[in-house]
Amino acid sequence: xxxxxxxxxxxxxxxxxxxxxxxxxxxxxxxxxxxxxxxxxxxxxxxxxxxxxxxxxxxxxxxxxxxxxxxxxxxxxxxxxxxxxxxxxxxxxxxxxxxxxxxxxxxxxxxxxxxxxxxxxxxxxxxxxxxxxxxxxxxxx
Numbered sequence: 001x002x003x004x005x006x007x008x009x010x011x012x013x014x015x016x017x018x019x020x021x022x023x024x025x026x027x028x029x030x031x032x033x034x035x036x037x038x039x040x041x042x043x044x045x046x047x048x049x050x051x052x053x054x055x056x057x058x059x060x061x062x063x064x065x066x067x068x069x070x071x072x073x074x075x076x077x078x079x080x081x082x083x084x085x086x087x088x089x090x091x092x093x094x095x096x097x098x099x100x101x102x103x104x105x106x107x108x109x110x111x112x113x114x115x116x117x118x119x120x121x122x123x124x125x126x127x128x129x130x131x132x133x134x135x136x137x138x139x140x141x
Contacts, residue, residue, distance in 0.1 A: 041114040044090065046138075049109030049118040052092030053136060055085050056105040057122060060096070061131050064124055068096035071106055101126055106139075117141065 060066060071082075085092040093108040103122040108115060120136040 038114065041111045042116060045109040045111040045114045045116040046118075047109065048087045048090045048092045048111060049107045049116045051087045052085050052094040052107030052109060053105055053118055053120045055092070056094050056096050056103075056107065057120075057131070057133070060103055060122060060124075064129050064131060066096075066098075068098055068103075070097045071095040071104070102134075103131075115141070 082093045082095040085094060087109075090109065090111045093110070095106050097104045097106075101124040103124070105120045105122065107118045107120075109118070117139040118136060119139050121134040123132050123134050124130070125132070
């Protein structure tokens, strides 16, 4: 026969173990959901930055003699020398710098607290005035 003084502590220990396993599972699920949400926001920010590059490309195509103000030191997080493109509820901050026949376009896509920065170089052919994308890279913070 089991001692009555052992039953209550055993029930409490088993309850604590079950509660610990449940809380650990809840914590793991919460962190997985949060990281998936951050990945989703980051990919949306990348799309917003790409939209900024395409918008600057269109502006340059329509007016190849355009002389932008430049980007300055803080590319392009500083509001100075940038223009803002609204992409849905999100924003892209774009700055364009022209050096000779090359345009350097910096686009920062921001969605809530996630940011992605793209840099593209466009080249203008001196004979045909055709604008071509030389390269596009993501700039790491």
